[in-house]
Amino acid sequence: MSSNNNDSNSTIPATKERYSTFFTTLFCWVLWGSIIGIVVGSTSTLLINLNDYLTEVRQNNPYLIFFLPLGGIIIGYLYMYHGKGSRKGNDMVLEHIHHGQGKIPLIMGPMVFVCTFITHLLGGSTGREGAAIQMGASISESVNRLFKVNKIDRKILILSGISGGFGSAFGAPLAGTIFGMEAVMIGKTRYEALIPCFVSSFVSHYVAEAWGIQHDTFTIQTVPQINGINVLKVIGLSIIFGLISIAYSQSRHEIKSLSDKYLKNLMFRAFVGGIVLIALTYLIGSRDYLGRGLPMVNQAFEGQVPYFAFLAKIVFTAITMGTGFRGGEVIPLFFIGATLGNTLSFLVNLPTSFLAALGMISVFAGAANTPITAFLLSVEMFHGEAVTFFFMACMISFIFSGHHGIYAAQKIFEPKS
Amino acid sequence: MSSNNNDSNSTIPATKERYSTFFTTLFCWVLWGSIIGIVVGSTSTLLINLNDYLTEVRQNNPYLIFFLPLGGIIIGYLYMYHGKGSRKGNDMVLEHIHHGQGKIPLIMGPMVFVCTFITHLLGGSTGREGAAIQMGASISESVNRLFKVNKIDRKILILSGISGGFGSAFGAPLAGTIFGMEAVMIGKTRYEALIPCFVSSFVSHYVAEAWGIQHDTFTIQTVPQINGINVLKVIGLSIIFGLISIAYSQSRHEIKSLSDKYLKNLMFRAFVGGIVLIALTYLIGSRDYLGRGLPMVNQAFEGQVPYFAFLAKIVFTAITMGTGFRGGEVIPLFFIGATLGNTLSFLVNLPTSFLAALGMISVFAGAANTPITAFLLSVEMFHGEAVTFFFMACMISFIFSGHHGIYAAQKIFEPKS
Numbered sequence: 128m129s130s131n132n133n134d135s136n137s138t139i140p141a142t143k144e145r146y147s148t149f150f151t152t153l154f155c156w157v158l159w160g161s162i163i164g165i166v167v168g169s170t171s172t173l174l175i176n177l178n179d180y181l182t183e184v185r186q187n188n189p190y191l192i193f194f195l196p197l198g199g200i201i202i203g204y205l206y207m208y209h210g211k212g213s214r215k216g217n218d219m220v221l222e223h224i225h226h227g228q229g230k231i232p233l234i235m236g237p238m239v240f241v242c243t244f245i246t247h248l249l250g251g252s253t254g255r256e257g258a259a260i261q262m263g264a265s266i267s268e269s270v271n272r273l274f275k276v277n278k279i280d281r282k283i284l285i286l287s288g289i290s291g292g293f294g295s296a297f298g299a300p301l302a303g304t305i306f307g308m309e310a311v312m313i314g315k316t317r318y319e320a321l322i323p324c325f326v327s328s329f330v331s332h333y334v335a336e337a338w339g340i341q342h343d344t345f346t347i348q349t350v351p352q353i354n355g356i357n358v359l360k361v362i363g364l365s366i367i368f369g370l371i372s373i374a375y376s377q378s379r380h381e382i383k384s385l386s387d388k389y390l391k392n393l394m395f396r397a398f399v400g401g402i403v404l405i406a407l408t409y410l411i412g413s414r415d416y417l418g419r420g421l422p423m424v425n426q427a428f429e430g431q432v433p434y435f436a437f438l439a440k441i442v443f444t445a446i447t448m449g450t451g452f453r454g455g456e457v458i459p460l461f462f463i464g465a466t467l468g469n470t471l472s473f474l475v476n477l478p479t480s481f482l483a484a485l486g487m488i489s490v491f492a493g494a495a496n497t498p499i500t501a502f503l504l505s506v507e508m509f510h511g512e513a514v515t516f517f518f519m520a521c522m523i524s525f526i527f528s529g530h531h532g533i534y535a536a537q538k539i540f541e542p543k544s
Numbered sequence: 545m546s547s548n549n550n551d552s553n554s555t556i557p558a559t560k561e562r563y564s565t566f567f568t569t570l571f572c573w574v575l576w577g578s579i580i581g582i583v584v585g586s587t588s589t590l591l592i593n594l595n596d597y598l599t600e601v602r603q604n605n606p607y608l609i610f611f612l613p614l615g616g617i618i619i620g621y622l623y624m625y626h627g628k629g630s631r632k633g634n635d636m637v638l639e640h641i642h643h644g645q646g647k648i649p650l651i652m653g654p655m656v657f658v659c660t661f662i663t664h665l666l667g668g669s670t671g672r673e674g675a676a677i678q679m680g681a682s683i684s685e686s687v688n689r690l691f692k693v694n695k696i697d698r699k700i701l702i703l704s705g706i707s708g709g710f711g712s713a714f715g716a717p718l719a720g721t722i723f724g725m726e727a728v729m730i731g732k733t734r735y736e737a738l739i740p741c742f743v744s745s746f747v748s749h750y751v752a753e754a755w756g757i758q759h760d761t762f763t764i765q766t767v768p769q770i771n772g773i774n775v776l777k778v779i780g781l782s783i784i785f786g787l788i789s790i791a792y793s794q795s796r797h798e799i800k801s802l803s804d805k806y807l808k809n810l811m812f813r814a815f816v817g818g819i820v821l822i823a824l825t826y827l828i829g830s831r832d833y834l835g836r837g838l839p840m841v842n843q844a845f846e847g848q849v850p851y852f853a854f855l856a857k858i859v860f861t862a863i864t865m866g867t868g869f870r871g872g873e874v875i876p877l878f879f880i881g882a883t884l885g886n887t888l889s890f891l892v893n894l895p896t897s898f899l900a901a902l903g904m905i906s907v908f909a910g911a912a913n914t915p916i917t918a919f920l921l922s923v924e925m926f927h928g929e930a931v932t933f934f935f936m937a938c939m940i941s942f943i944f945s946g947h948h949g950i951y952a953a954q955k956i957f958e959p960k961s
Contacts, residue, residue, distance in 0.1 A: 300932070300935075301932065304935075321939060321942075322939075322943055325936075325939050329936070499916065506923060506928060506931050507932075511927060511928010511929060511931055514923050514924070514928055515717070515718065515924075518717075518718045518721075518920075519742075522721070522739075526570070526738065526739055
């Protein structure tokens with residue numbers, strides 16, 4: 128299990144040299160992590176502000192949704208002819224870290240930004256952290272090339288770009304620190320990447336804050352007591368959330384593989400996706416499932432949402448992401464989890480806002496296969512409330528989501544059970 | 545880096561079989577984790593209650609300290625003639641998980657309990673979580689033999705025994721879940737052990753609570769604001785805490801290797817250790833550094849402690865543990881960190897209780913090389929207050945503690961930097 132790993136004990140050099148190496152390496156990681164953090168924090172600010180603006184434009188001009196198929200064609204065109212292989216997005220970044228072959232195209236960052244803007248302006252159901260992460264990876268790659276870092280270090284630097292993107296996109300530097308390391312390899316966390324990831328995540332978060340970014344906040348009104356009954360309820364709920372995370376990942380993968388089979392042309396594929404989304408919007412007579420859908424996430428914490436809101440969001444997002452639109456899947460996962468939690472409040476006697484929060488965090492934990500990141504996110508988002516329940520929920524949802532997940536390129540080093 | 549690991553994707557069997565395997569394995573892990581949790585939670589309760597009682601006896605009978613050298617002889621005798629190799633304690637458990645050779649002697653648990661009781665009754669400077677952890681490992685080994693688990697599973701089961709011991713000893717089931725996995729292998733976290741560790745840690749914690757155990761609480765009066773100055777202060781402090789954690793680990797290792805060289809006989813070694821501790825106690829004219837020393841830890845949060853209390857505790861504990869007395873090192877590390885934090889409050893303008901808490905957590909993070917566990921512990925102990933500072937402190941102390949640590953058998957899979 129462990130014998131074929133390199134054990135550094137045997138190769139530790141003499142003390143003096145060791146300390147000088149330690150401080151040189153530390154200095155480099157802090158420097159690079161900071162540079163990446165400053166740049167990524169700034170680009171994330173641009174992303175967040177412009178996205179918010181475009182969402183406002185969309186809401187003021189309802190007709191824009193009819194341009195969604197056209198937007199799909201543009202996105203398809205961009206990735207077909209100018210993407211240099213970057214259309215695999217997050218999966219490409221993960222694969223690169225595993226195999227280290229080839230280069231991450233620098234165009235990936237700007238490309239995903241433009242396509243995310245188009246998607247948001249025209250109403251695709253998506254988030255934005257995917258864009259922040261891919262931009263982070265592109266920026267790290269630029270730093271790589273600038274400083275001519277060697278191959279192993281390059282991977283670590285890319286991880287730190289991911290951390291910066293996540294930390295600044297969510298205002299969650301703790302979760303950002305761990306996300307890259309945890310997402311890349313389930314079951315094997317690479318602590319040696321800790322320093323640059325930590326620096327980059329915190330720096331990018333504070334840079335974004337310095338630029339004036341304010342993140343969405345959600346509040347748990349009442350935290351239930353820890354007792355046998357409530358623990359059992361949380362366990363049961365977490366299993367449901369874990370299974371729903373599978374439902375989402377599988378829907379998205381299915382739509383993608385159907386498209387790969389029957390709609391090979393990326394432009395036509397996204398065009399069809401756009402048409403279907405318009406049809407669905409008019410079929411259910413609601414625009415609540417377009418864009419990030421934050422108003423309904425808020426409503427899930429404060430009031431009541433339609434019973435099947437979570438299902439609608441699964442369908443809308445799976446189609447949006449499965450046919451090639453861009454953005455990110457975490458916010459949609461929050462939406463799915465929070466609304467499902469809200470719906471379940473009719474069955475389970477627990478405070479609604481607590482159920483919404485629990486759903487939000489655990490659907491993310493299961494779908495992204497990142498229980499520690501999800502837990503840290505809960506600590507940051509809910510200011511350390513209900514930590515025990517969140518911890519349980521993240522672990523259980525992670526376990527029950529099995530080997531399914533939104534990142535196809537994740538490597539599972541040890542079966543979960 | 546990753547290519548020589550087994551990638552389970554290639555060996556995933558057909559869907560139906562996969563699910564049945566999943567549920568069978570899950571059921572087994574939950575069952576075994578629960579059994580271990582129930583037993584370990586109960587033995588930890590015994591440990592905690594009896595220890596508290598013996599500490600009271602010691603405080604009411606100051607002359608008992610003169611029996612410390614005699615106690616040392618008894619402990620030395622027990623390990624020499626009845627220990628079956630278990631005198632390496634925690635390190636033995638860690639080594640067993642790495643190499644999987646031989647068996648963990650079942651006697652280890654009862655042995656460490658008895659010796660911890662002797663140490664506490666007579667005034668050695670020690671904690672008790674080492675005893676809880678080794679008892680956990682012994683109990684897991686019994687379950688192993690009872691159920692005839694295969695070799696890989698055995699290691700996981702032992703990890704879950706460690707988790708149960710930690711979770712119940714500190715009333716910290718979150719930290720307990722991760723501790724075993726993180727402590728055993730720095731830089732490589734074995735997620736496949738997550739389920740039994742999680743179950744065992746929570747079950748043992750709640751079993752101990754059901755038996756009436758109440759854990760020590762410490763309160764941060766004021767949490768400083770997050771701003772540039774305070775962040776820089778916390779970074780600087782964490783580096784100091786990280787270096788102090790090295791000071792402790794190295795002192796203990798030094799005393800141990802000196803003893804190995806000059807005091808080969810375990811009875812004579814502990815006898816000498818006892819004499820030195822008596823001499824030191826009368827030299828400084830204080831009994832504050834004997835036993836767990838909780839009153840002074842409390843004082844570090846609420847008032848003022850002697851400037852060099854941290855140094856005295858380092859010396860007392862290094863001698864106690866280095867000459868073969870038993871207990872645990874986490875509470876002494878808390879003591880060292882909290883009193884150092886208190887001392888530093890004269891130099892750094894931050895609330896005293898906050899500094900004590902920060903020191904407590906970061907010295908532990910550095911000495912045990914377990915940043916995530918230490919962070920989770922801070923979340924549990926301080927109810928989610930000041931999480932950002934604690935996270936920073938754990939990471940930085942971990943980084944600066946280098947390859948030093950209290951567990952000699954820890955495996956470092958990747959250099960930290």
